[in-house]
Amino acid sequence: MPLPKDLVEGHRRFRRDIHASERGRYRQLAELGQTPTALVIGCCDARVDVSKIFDAEPGELFILRNVANLVPPYEPEGFYHGTSAAIEFAVLGLKVPHIIIGHSHCGGISAYRKMREGENIASEGPSFLGGGDSFISRWMTLLEGIELNESDVATYGEVMAMELAGVRSSLAKLRSFPALKEREAQGLVSLHGLHLDIGDNKLVQLDPAHGYFAPII
Amino acid sequence: MPLPKDLVEGHRRFRRDIHASERGRYRQLAELGQTPTALVIGCCDARVDVSKIFDAEPGELFILRNVANLVPPYEPEGFYHGTSAAIEFAVLGLKVPHIIIGHSHCGGISAYRKMREGENIASEGPSFLGGGDSFISRWMTLLEGIELNESDVATYGEVMAMELAGVRSSLAKLRSFPALKEREAQGLVSLHGLHLDIGDNKLVQLDPAHGYFAPII
């Protein structure tokens, strides 16, 4: 199968209409390297376009995307820790001053909700592993033990409160990385917990002083 | 530290100028769910904006981003396999018909080049692990054993040939997942190896019939 035509044409439009206005900036970034303002840990979901949501410039955001934008705990033993490697590279290599967890209601969270309610999502459909096991169900166990925040439930309902609990959990996991926690204490990096509503593209942010989520604009 | 002002203003611009023209599409996708045309495995690099490069519509691309857009081998034993989980979700859950590896020359590959030349990048700077070890160097060992393609070297030079070897390697790793290989054999999914030049934003694609990379437009 060839590449989808819409993508080829989209690239043509990009080259013709969009790229021109930023040609110098891209060349500069290629030659001098990137110095992004923030690491964004976002979801793979096709309805979430992180750069567009912030109308970001080239080079502005270093973006990690995985299912449900989860952060694993600090595990010095593990091996192919793609997420931890990206965080390490952004924080210590690129020294980004901001880390943003931009959550959105994706299939991962709703699958996890079913797991909590007793369903065995691992055996729900075909998987790469078979036998009632799957990479995705293992990945989603990163959410194990999360607790809903009562004020989140009251303001946003139970479904979104679970998503917000995921954001709170990922922030806590980030702070389990000693070197990151140290940089936060020194005021060199700041953590921000955001939640994007896919339907209307509104962003709410965790207010660390008061512990609740409120619109950013 | 509050959120960077450029991001807050960018979100305001997005809500005011950009979101309006796609409001209905976002609402539709939120209510009916996503059926993306492709899974793109891209790099976290701040100079690579996958959706923009393809001028993609909301919902069109399911995007996984890790350092150097690597794919780990099929490892049924491991646990927090974020990359494998995302591929599994896209291929078996969302049944995407196309997988695109969009490589670009990022810090990861150039770090790996130094490793190959004898430098110990693990001890190069600060890391989350310390003691000459790092998550990023472990992650980059996914490239161990890759061979440069002679025609790639002749056409594009040694630096870019290493990046192209990374794309070839990720394609091979994808085919190590039995269920993915089976779907490819059935014509249900097609793999595409792309390389983006960050400086001029040109895309080249691996021609599977002849084994070399050529421009897509």
Next chain:
Amino acid sequence: MPLPKDLVEGHRRFRRDIHASERGRYRQLAELGQTPTALVIGCCDARVDVSKIFDAEPGELFILRNVANLVPPYEPEGFYHGTSAAIEFAVLGLKVPHIIIGHSHCGGISAYRKMREGENIASEGPSFLGGGDSFISRWMTLLEGIELNESDVATYGEVMAMELAGVRSSLAKLRSFPALKEREAQGLVSLHGLHLDIGDNKLVQLDPAHGYFAPII
């Protein structure tokens, strides 16, 4: 009579040559459901191939075709309203963000022109109803009372101006459906009036700001 050989051979060609490149996309859409970008209300005319005119991908367009691509008024009393049912399903069920009226000069409009000039097309030929009545003449009364736009006449001539008046009329009829009008006001759906020239396949589109038709490319 068996199926025409051209159709059987055409289906064989489709299965052998065309289907293969989109097999995965069709399978995905069958299993996950459709989320089309637009509802197109087109004509049954054999010279109008809506999907081809837009080189559309599988799943992209939800297409309603009736004679002269007419829209009946909002009639809560009626019963077998096939057109209203399809619009309702697309707008409220599939939540399509775009509705396109793709008109083309078909027999229906030219029959209606004759009616306006005093001929009784109802009695023109055989009909399912007989006695000077026909389903088609009843259907075409949906155009009753349409006025030619002077600028359309000046630019495109009287024949095509009648067809353009049909497009304008169908747009107005769509806006007589309260729920559709409400979604348009909320920015969730956008209406586009197009006209296709069957001879050279050029498309012109109604510019809502200025009220005239202009080429889309």
Next chain:
Amino acid sequence: MPLPKDLVEGHRRFRRDIHASERGRYRQLAELGQTPTALVIGCCDARVDVSKIFDAEPGELFILRNVANLVPPYEPEGFYHGTSAAIEFAVLGLKVPHIIIGHSHCGGISAYRKMREGENIASEGPSFLGGGDSFISRWMTLLEGIELNESDVATYGEVMAMELAGVRSSLAKLRSFPALKEREAQGLVSLHGLHLDIGDNKLVQLDPAHGYFAPII
């Protein structure tokens, strides 16, 4: 909202690459009029592209598309009978020698299945009519009273058997139009009942001699 970019680009591709090879044929058809081989009554579903499935030439197929490709009964009293008008125009005006019912598993049929099982789909979601009523549920009552064929159930399962029953029903409804039945008796028009599987694009056809559905190729 402007027209979706993918559609504008698709039209550009059509004009540049596809239209050229058939320019003469389109011009001829515009000047002489259409003489289609068949009327196809198909579904609006975005996953069904009737012309493509038969790799049809311009002018070959007169295509009526409504939800679930239903045919209403012969009702001389009604008014805006879009489907009956199109059939009348095709059969008596264009004198098509073949009528094809190309069914596919769409939302309409599955909604109707729920109705049969006691659910009130009319009140299932928002509708143009409100108050537990909808155009789509009224339209689907055209299927009322259909019976599953036992051999269909045995060969294709209950879900597809319901779709096949829809095809059988539409063929019977067509024969309730006296003028159509008469032309069939004279050998001037032939009715064909087809069913398309959206997932693998296979077509089966009702064998009128034996009463079962079998692949056309």
